[in-house]
Amino acid sequence: MRPFHIKINTTMQFLPQIIRIRKAFQLTGRLLLPNVMDLDAADYLDDIDWQPDPPENYCPHCGQTVGPYTALPKGCSDCHNKRLAWDRIIRLGSYDPPLDRRIKAFKYNRQWKWSAYFGQLIARSLPRTSKSYPAIITDVPLHRNRLYKRGYNQSALLAKQIARYHNIQYRPLVRRIVNTLPQSQLPPSKRRSNVSGAFQLIHPDLDLTNTQIILVDDIKTSGSTLKQCSTLLKQAGALTVTVTVIAVADPKSYDDPEEHNIRQAIEQALQ
Ligand SMILES: [Zn+2]
DSSP states (O other), X not given: OOHHHHHHHHHHHTHHHHHHHHHHHHHHHHHHSTTTTOHHHHHHHHTTTOOOOOGGGBOTTTOOXXXXXXXXXXXXXXXXXXXXXXXXXXXXXXXXXXXXXXXXXXXXXXXXXXXXXXXXXXXXXXXXXXXXXXXXXXXXXXXHHHHXXXXXXXXXXXXXXXXXXXXXXXXXXXXXXXXXXXXXXXXXXXXXXXXXXXXXXXXXTOXXXXXXXXXXXXXXXXXXXXXXXXXXXXXXXXXXXXXXXEEEOOTTTTOSHHXXXXXXXXXXXXX
């Protein structure tokens, strides 16, 4: 028998074992590196030129997209008459491609590696805090049931990245005491009541007098969640509350029932 035939016969003989070993390695790889090179990572590599919005492209008060240099320090045409609970907002962009896909991967597909990417970008966009007053970075919390289900709070991962970059203390200050429906699954008219009373300070007698707070969330939609958390922090004496988010969604865009239903189906499928 020629060597060529010996080689084929040997390979065929051990083929089941080879397949089993290969599958075992693949499974181990998945357990150790969950979703490391999923679709969104490839998108990210292909789209490395994407950059966050410059500050002049969004309102520094409510975060909505505005024309270049048209927003005043006190707000845009949408918010200049409104008294917001926070002082300033920093965002990377609007909730549109490619940000929306990346945020969904980060939140729902266990791709927490995006926290380093988003955290670094937000940290670079965030002005340095004043050295005259203490500063704390904190996050919008998840309810413990959702935290157990997801395994991590994406806003806390972002907050820790930003804290490390700016060398500022990270500290959870607020807890979510009601397991509310995700704001993204509700029309704007229901969002305020959905989160009303849903948060409280972790330590009721917390004193934040003269403290600069940076409050981190992933997406701002209606702003109801951020308002609840910011109000608690201001009531505790916070000197300033700067909100930072990855993206700002148009708060009116999900009133369309058809769009809302489609969005709800997608969100549920991803959870
Ligand atoms: Zn505005």
